[in-house]
Amino acid sequence: MVNVQNYDVLVVGTGVSGLFLALHMPETARVLMITKADLDESDSFLAQGGICVLKSEDDYDAYFEDTLRAGHYENRRDSVDIMIRSSQHVIRELARFGVDFARKDGELLFTREGAHSAPRILYHDDCTGKEITSKLLTSVQKLSNVTILEHTTLVDLLCDGNCCRGAVLQMADGSVKPLYVPNVVLASGGVGGVYEHSTNFPHLTGDALALAMKHGVELENIDYVQIHPTTLYSQRPGRSFLISESVRGEGAVLLDKNGNRFTNELLPRDLLTQKIYKQMKKDGTRHVWLSMQTVRCPDVEKRFPTICERCREEGIDVHKDWVPVVPAQHYFMGGIHVNLSSKTTMEHLYAVGETACNGVHGANRLASNSLLESLVFAERAAADISLHEPKNNTSDSSLFDPTAYENLTQYFADNISAVQAEIVRQKQRRAQK
Ligand SMILES: Cc1cc2nc3c(=O)[nH]c(=O)nc-3n(C[C@H](O)[C@H](O)[C@H](O)COP(=O)(O)OP(=O)(O)OC[C@H]3O[C@@H](n4cnc5c(N)ncnc54)[C@H](O)[C@@H]3O)c2cc1C
Known part of the structure; x- marks a missing residue:
């Protein structure tokens, strides 16, 4: 039985964003990663097309403009700039973890997708996500400071006012436990599971969004859902x-x-x-x-x-x-509002990947920008967490009320309904503007 109390960081989700974050935490940080399903059941494994990169300085303006035009100019420009400027570093990091992209005569090959004015997408056959995620996973599994638990679900956040003190988890054996931990990272993917027809895994039901709403954490553009x-x-x-x-x-x-x-x-x-x-x-x-x-x-x-x-x-x-x-x-452009270091509006609570909204995608995502965005801002979250000593230790048992989770089936169903209703509400609000 794993003792779930002795960690510095809880990462909820084992897709590319969670894995890349874990790989960039210092060896001294004890990291617990959880996933509600099997390890290969994340949308990151499904990505087909590829990952964008700034091919050369000459392409910067065009890449920036393509991202903004696709996003209807609602993107946060500083986030887009950071993503593009960090892209070559991220690709070098992926190579360090053994990721292999298509090449001809030793030179990287670039493909093109909709709304790109030039070919700037690296790929691995039509299973780029599997190539990247499986290599990152293998690298994480070698780290002695990281523990991964499958079939372990985030049920709730333990909040002390506007400070996150930990989380409530449903363990693989069905038991419900509090985990007091200095930092929580929500890397729990998109919302496809709340739709009837989706390319996403059905277990991706926007759980983190429901908890953010419950605890007053700011959301952004959650009606921006890509078809x-x-x-x-x-x-x-x-x-x-x-x-x-x-x-x-x-x-x-x-x-x-x-x-x-x-x-x-x-x-x-x-x-x-x-x-x-x-x-x-x-x-x-x-x-x-x-x-x-x-x-x-x-x-x-x-x-x-x-x-x-x-x-x-x-x-x-x-x-x-x-x-x-x-x-x-297919994809969720909105999410939990975060700053350039992937911090939410709640202390000690971070969000990365599709769960987060750092404004890169604006109203509509440019193809193959999401793997890149997930990786860039996950590394920034790791840097921010590492900067601060984990002073946020508490095991205040009054934060955990086990009676709230007696009927978990109903609890999860209510969370899904809350997310669906909020997406519709936001859509209606925008239409009235
Ligand atoms: C079919 C398909 C093709 C795509 N192709 C591309 C592409 O070519 N290029 C591109 O850039 N992007 C592509 N995308 C988008 C991209 O794959 C995703 O945006 C990205 O992988 C999201 O990574 P993530 O780490 O945020 O989440 P995910 O990879 O979705 O991982 C989410 C993780 O959170 C866990 N989780 C969720 N809720 C809980 C909970 N309550 N408790 C515990 N764990 C939980 C899940 O089990 C999972 O491990 C594609 C997406 C799909 C579906």
């Missing part, structure tokens, strides 16, 4: 399978029910989604078509092995058939 224009239309239940934007970046075209092109395939995601919905309404169909026969790369199977395989499972041969595609919930 991905192209997921595989399927009768099978479960997670929607993504057909990555890089397929369109490499030349795939969208077709209406008569096989005619009806749009520019490389529009920003929100605009392309609108075009597709409009076409579906006009055609009276439940999807549009994607033809991969126009993809320019010489070996489609080699470039997009996961996508080709998944289509085959549905009886679709991408070499001669069109692929039925439909939009689905």
Whole structure:
């Protein structure tokens, strides 16, 4: 049995943001990482397209402008600048942890996705997320100061006014325990699990958001939810399978029910989604078509092995058939408001990755900016936590009321309803403005 009391930092989530943060904590810091599922069940493992990087100084202005234009100029400019300026360092760090990107003759290859004015995305086949996350995980598992617990769920935060003193956890055996810890990092991903159709893992239900609302921690733009224009239309239940934007970046075209092109395939995601919905309404169909026969790369199977395989499972041969595609919930631009060091408005509470909103994405995320943003701001959180001695020790038992968690099924259901209702409320409020 793990003693959950002797830690300096609790990291909730084992996706790229949580893992990168753990890798950048000093060896003297005792870190506990928890995930509510298996270790390979995070959205980070699902990322297909790639990760952006500033290729050269010449591309800075264009990359900055592409990010802002996609985000409808609602982005926080200082956050965007930090992300772009840190990108080469992050890629060097990933290489240090063994991450391998596509190369030709030893030189890195760059691909392009929608709304990018130039190819600046590094990739590993069509499973970049798996390559990055599995290598980071292996590196974290070698650290003696980090403990990882699977099937362990954040239930609540222990708060003393506006100061976070720890968390309430549901352990793998079902027991509920308080953990008093000087710093808590919320790295718990997006909100796909509260939607019927989503590319996300269903257990990503915005738990941290519900707790932030409960304890008065500031949120930002939580109605900014990205719909991905192209997921595989399927009768099978479960997670929607993504057909990555890089397929369109490499030349795939969208077709209406008569096989005619009806749009520019490389529009920003929100605009392309609108075009597709409009076409579906006009055609009276439940999807549009994607033809991969126009993809320019010489070996489609080699470039997009996961996508080709998944289509085959549905009886679709991408070499001669069109692929039925439909939009689905994909990404969460809003989240728990954080500053440039990933600190929330509550003392000793940090948020990183998709759970956090540092303003990088504005109203709409530019493709392949999220892995990068998660990594950059996770490292900044680690630096900030390390700067401060863990003086926030308490084990004030009055902060923990076990009776509040007697019916956890209802408790979690209420949290999901609260998140859904708040997203709708924010959307309505914005529409009235
Ligand atoms: C299909 C798909 C393709 C994508 N492709 C790209 C791409 O090509 N490029 C790109 O930049 N981005 C892409 N993204 C987005 C990107 O993958 C995510 O934004 C990023 O990986 C989020 O990382 P994270 O660390 O914030 O969260 P995640 O990787 O989602 O991890 C969340 C973690 O939190 C845990 N958790 C959640 N709630 C609790 C709780 N209550 N208690 C304990 N643990 C909890 C989960 O179990 C999980 O371990 C894609 C996303 C999807 C779904």
